[in-house]
Amino acid sequence: MVVHNSKVLLQLVFVIVVFLPITVFAYDYYYDQKPLFLTPYLKAGKICQAQQLAQTKVGGRTSYSGYFTTEESCGNNLFLWFFPAQNDWDSAPVLLWLNGGPGSTSMIGLFTEIGPWNYCKSAGLVDNPYTWTTDHNVIFLDQPVGTGFSFTEKGCYANNLTEVSRNIYSALIQFFNMFPNLRKNVFFITGESFAGHYIPALAVEIHEKNLVSDLKINLVGILVGNAYIDTACVDPSDLEFELGIIDERRREEFKEFQAKVNIALKNENYTAAANVHITPDTSGLTNAYNILYDEDRSNSLFDFTTFIKDIKTRNLIHVGYTPFDSGTAVVGLKLQVEVYKSQAHSVEFLLQTRQYVVGFYTGQLDTVVPVSSVSCVLRSLVWEGSAEFLNSNHTPWRVSGRLAGWINTAGNLLNIVVRAAGHFVPTDQGQAALNMLKTVVSSRPGNLT
Template sequence: MRVPFIALLLCVAVNSSFINPYPRFAKYNDGGDPGDPAFLTPLIQAGKIDKALELATVADKPFDWLKSYAGYLTVNEKYNSNMFFWYFPSESDPHHDPIVLWLQGGPGASSLFGLFTENGPFSVTESGLEPRKYSWHKNHNLIYIDNPVGTGFSFTDDDAGYAKNEKDVGRDLYEAVKQLFQLFPEFQTLDFYITGESYAGKYVPALAYKIHKTQEKYTRHGKKIPIPIKLKGIAIGNGLSDPIHQLKYGDYLYQLGLIDINARQVFHEYEAKGIDCIKKRNMNCAFEVFDELINMDELPSGSLFHNYTGYDTYFNYLKTKGDNSSDIMGKFLQTSKIRKAIHVGNMTFHDLEGENKVEEHLKQDVMDSVAPWIAELLGHYRVCIYNGQLDIIVAYPLTLGYLQRLKFPGANIYKHAPRYIWRIDGEIAGYAKEAGQLVEVLVRKAGHMAPADQPKWVFDMITRLTNGKGFS
């Protein structure tokens, strides 16, 4: 007989919510002059590109040693929806190196987290900025966008401006990217890759699919693409993309020894309920089951995972508690000096503490699938799906659960493809399979944020993707 969830909470150690790995942003109130936000769209529309570039240039300390551009792009004038971006030209050959766009997950997590803690040009310490040895801008033109609208420094003046689904996400991102390709017209001749992690397992395919279908339509009708984007591939790290086939925590946790056979049975019952909700298109029900199982965004009394294992984090099974080391970044970005430097002025920063309006509006989307989009993209572009070995929330076996069901050119090859040992400087970095346009990678000794845990190895992986180099 199924144990009622409320009874389970009374029987197992109850406690508080998970530690949020993303930085906490204190209210901006240091009394200094944060300058004015740089709204670039009116200048782009007026053809005043030089003026827009001048306004977007990040020239103030402590960023004056590195060329970069930051500001706002208006993606919906009706609702005054604006997306914040920060662009770093390649350190090697900006006129020829590929473009890489990075999108954070959440939903509602700022891409500045990736910039400062995973793959950007620098990190933040108590003493200031510290250059990152394996920054992706070493050999890529690197862009970060706070996405969707309402995330980080991005904002909208109307609730109707928030994304409700991935079509909305793709639409807004595409509008932002088109404006970037007008602001930097040299982009139109460069290869373009879309990357991200976690809930960006939805965002990345959403943008890629929007670009693909839009440009395909122009080509099919023999029309010139107004703003051509040379989309070449995507990379998704530890991505939630197809929940109906990724909702398999019980077996995984049991095999890790984190739960016993009785707890596994309870997990199986909840998973079956969640899958049934998805099949019936009852996405609120599916979200609630996911929350009760592990996510715990709206369950202060504890998820099944927390109450059975005692873990306060689900990003690395070798760590039972999270940390707040990234809060240094939160304090850093909320100073008037930094706000002025990156052209956000006194605009509100939206983090994951308290009300998360981005997730609230995307609740119907969380347990929906973008697998059909990924399958179609695999017929045209290189797709790298990678996982950190130690993740729990989007574990490697859960990712395989949907990859093995994808119907794409090369699907049969994938099922029988050899697995290559991926070595860097004599050390085993992980394992990889290749089939058609699909590249499936396990990053050894990494958790949910693989670029942060293994920066050298993931830098090698992303460079292989953008250079067209395989693992065999």
């Protein structure tokens, strides 16, 4: 068992791209075309021109991409790639997808999980039969600045979730100004992993801004996969022990250090928590995000980076010369204190309003954010439906006649365990994930289907 400092910890535990070769994100050629900044057109009221400039066609699908400037004084620009629903896009729900990290590009979600295609080295773009973009308008956003194609010109990286949420909110307002026909549509925030911090905080930001803003975002709910919400609850040692990945001695070792972390967290000493936090020895596991992945499977998940860096692709998606960077070192370190701050209070707030569907799903094969970690958070929440949730039935959930997982519901809270899936649930169980999405998006507070 190795004790890690906070920098190494962020790279080992919280950043999904930990398994990528570092050269994947290198900017290894010169390209002189400029990025497409949409904000000036929107400010000038040139909405149609902004749409026309942003429109592109990749893999046979019409989509829109470009940059929203979220803080002009800093030169903060967030990259967005928007896929209108293939069916009835004018009335289809709007989804925002956020990957975690902190510092993981949402292109992971686009190319390996829920986008219209997956990318394979041997075949290029391959249609994804379980894409979320058929019946839903999906926004993929690289955030915070420094992540993926998003960037800051003056080093104004986010230092806390307040800044993160403010920048995302600015991008969303610009999006709905660019596509005013979608303002009335149902809006859900979706994502995974450290988005368990991003999403509840953003939902609260939208709730508060809606109280005073003329342009209101029609937020109906959130849906977060393998949600990293509270470090105090993240304990994979029991699961790894039961699976034979670590022995009893290492499990006890982990629990001793976790107890020290929890004391530091209770005292709000987040630096101390970072200094003593450890990761269990995974004893040769190729990928802690799914215990069944072998090395080839782990590496192939990220073949899309070759495609995304290609000059032709850059031209199509309007990113120009902007480097594509995981942002792990800078983004992760800037937000290291936020990693250790719980977002359980934001989840409680959303539940207490009774205005939003609050959904979580977790793949049972993940040892980074295991089922027990999410359950620990949800069972400790204090809200009107606490007792009902604690006594709720763990109901089998079937898709096309097959057992897909188990569901617990109470009030406006829904928790799903997905069978035979790891950290990237839509990658591992695409059909089940799509079924789950449709179930959650069609639900309303007090009427979970």
